[in-house]
Amino acid sequence: xxAIQEYVIRTxxxxxxxxxxxxxxxxxxxVAKGCRRLDQLxxxxxxNRTIMNNLHAALGVPKHRVQEKLEETARELEQExxxxxxxxxxxxxxxxxxxxxxRIPSPIFVCAILNAERMKFMYLPPDYNQRSAxxxxxxxxxxIAIRLGKNDGKIPSFGKITCFTLRREYDDREEERxxxxxxxxxxxxxxxxxxKITRGKxxxxxxxxxxxxxxxxxxxx
Numbered sequence: 001x002x003a004i005q006e007y008v009i010r011t012x013x014x015x016x017x018x019x020x021x022x023x024x025x026x027x028x029x030x031v032a033k034g035c036r037r038l039d040q041l042x043x044x045x046x047x048n049r050t051i052m053n054n055l056h057a058a059l060g061v062p063k064h065r066v067q068e069k070l071e072e073t074a075r076e077l078e079q080e081x082x083x084x085x086x087x088x089x090x091x092x093x094x095x096x097x098x099x100x101x102x103r104i105p106s107p108i109f110v111c112a113i114l115n116a117e118r119m120k121f122m123y124l125p126p127d128y129n130q131r132s133a134x135x136x137x138x139x140x141x142x143x144i145a146i147r148l149g150k151n152d153g154k155i156p157s158f159g160k161i162t163c164f165t166l167r168r169e170y171d172d173r174e175e176e177r178x179x180x181x182x183x184x185x186x187x188x189x190x191x192x193x194x195x196k197i198t199r200g201k202x203x204x205x206x207x208x209x210x211x212x213x214x215x216x217x218x219x220x221x
Contacts, residue, residue: 004041012059089171097165117158122144124143163179
């Protein structure tokens with residue numbers, strides 16, 4: 001449980017505040033809906049503008065106390081994010097990323113059903129970077145040929161594959177990435193944006209939960 005969640009629960013208990021009373025003070029006329037929103041904060045740390053803006057008044061506490069707990073929560077989330085990043089770094093495997101004619105899937109429900117975004121990632125052997133240049137080329141060309149042999153060279157909902165971006169290291173630099181054409185040849189002058197690798201919606205997540213809006217609130221102060 002995060003600092004803001006603990007603080008709200010403890011304050012409600014100490015003051016004998018019921019959930020229904022708190023949500024009314026938050027400005028909800030629909031008590032059932034307000035209780036659901038409050039529970040989403042207390043259980044899942046789900047951001048809600050109405051709650052964040054009025055929480056201090058609903059609890060009858062100074063605004064700065066709520067702000068302190070929000071800042072403490074932000075630090076906790078940042079620590080978790082860094083830990084997740086370190087875990088990803090330890091298990092990172094080089095891969096080729098399929099660039100496609102559409103960056104945004106259409107129709108989106110097809111992408112969701114087929115988990116089509118995962119099809120854009122083609123993982124290489126863990127020791128790929130330690131192989132000789134000729135071995136790397138052989139592996140790369142074979143993988144590209146296999147990928148293009150499926151679905152007529154398309155990624156469902158993303159359209160035709162246009163080129164492939166190689167990511168060798170977790171902490172690589174985008175501008176230094178190599179881009180290969182459909183035959184596996186290095187492209188000296190790849191198309192604009194071809195070195196960028198996207199992984200779904202750009203959000204900040206911790207434990208699979210989108211916490212971007214929470215940090216947006218913190219930045220606004």
